[in-house]
Amino acid sequence: MIELIKGDITKITCDAVVNAANSSLLGGGGVDGAIHRAGGSEILADCRKIIARQGGCKTGEAVITTAGKLPAKYVIHTVGPVWKGGSNGEDAQLANCYVNSLNLALKNGCKTVAFPNISTGVYGFPKERAARIAVTAAQEFIQNRSIGKIIFVCFDDENYKLYQNILSSPT
Structure with a gap:
């Protein structure tokens, strides 16, 4: 199941929250x-x-940590x-990024995973193109593996509407 939410990813209750990190893993903006x-x-x-x-962590790869005080x-x-x-x-x-994150989630027993809009902020990836890649990766992953729910969490209206249009259009 794929779900779309407009909101703050730090407030989502789930097994794993995906962070759009930088390669240093030391935190940053966004x-x-x-x-x-x-x-x-x-x-x-x-x-x-x-x-x-x-x-x-290299581009396209994923690592896992505790969630600390997050509801994940x-x-x-x-x-x-x-x-x-x-x-x-x-x-x-x-x-x-999506496939490796989902594989890592499964390996760690996660059934619900929340994703932000990866690379569409300061990294400059075109938003619609990124949304299509994210949705395609999630749909293909869900068909072949047992994960309960993938949640796309959009902070802004623009990304939310892009995902909404892609998820509601026939494949």
């Missing part, structure tokens, strides 16, 4: 900063352990691509 602020120091402490072990069990941090015009593998990297 969704990343909001998740670190709302979740508290436990998230950063877990991120530092990951950094010590593997040196951060875990935060899955994934690094979306910076938009460079579309001919540098950005679409595949963005799809990998």
Whole structure:
């Protein structure tokens, strides 16, 4: 099942919240900063352990930490691509963010996963293109694996309407 919500991802009750992280995993602006602020120091402490072990997170990959004070069990941090015009593998990297996050969620027993709009803020990925990639990745994943619910959480009206149109149109 795929659900669409307009709201604040830090307030969503679910098994795993996905963070649109940067490769350093040390927090930043946008969704990343909001998740670190709302979740508290436990998230950063877990991120530092990951950094010590593997040196951060590469674009398209995902790592998992505690959710700290968030109403979730875990935060899955994934690094979306910076938009460079579309001919540098950005679409595949963005799809990998969703697939790798969902695989990590399943591996950790998660049945509900909430996603923000990855790479559409300061990373500059075109919003409609990103939404189509996100929805396609989620629909394909749900067909082949047992995950209860994927929630797309849109902070603004523009993204919410894009997702609403894509999810309501026939495939």
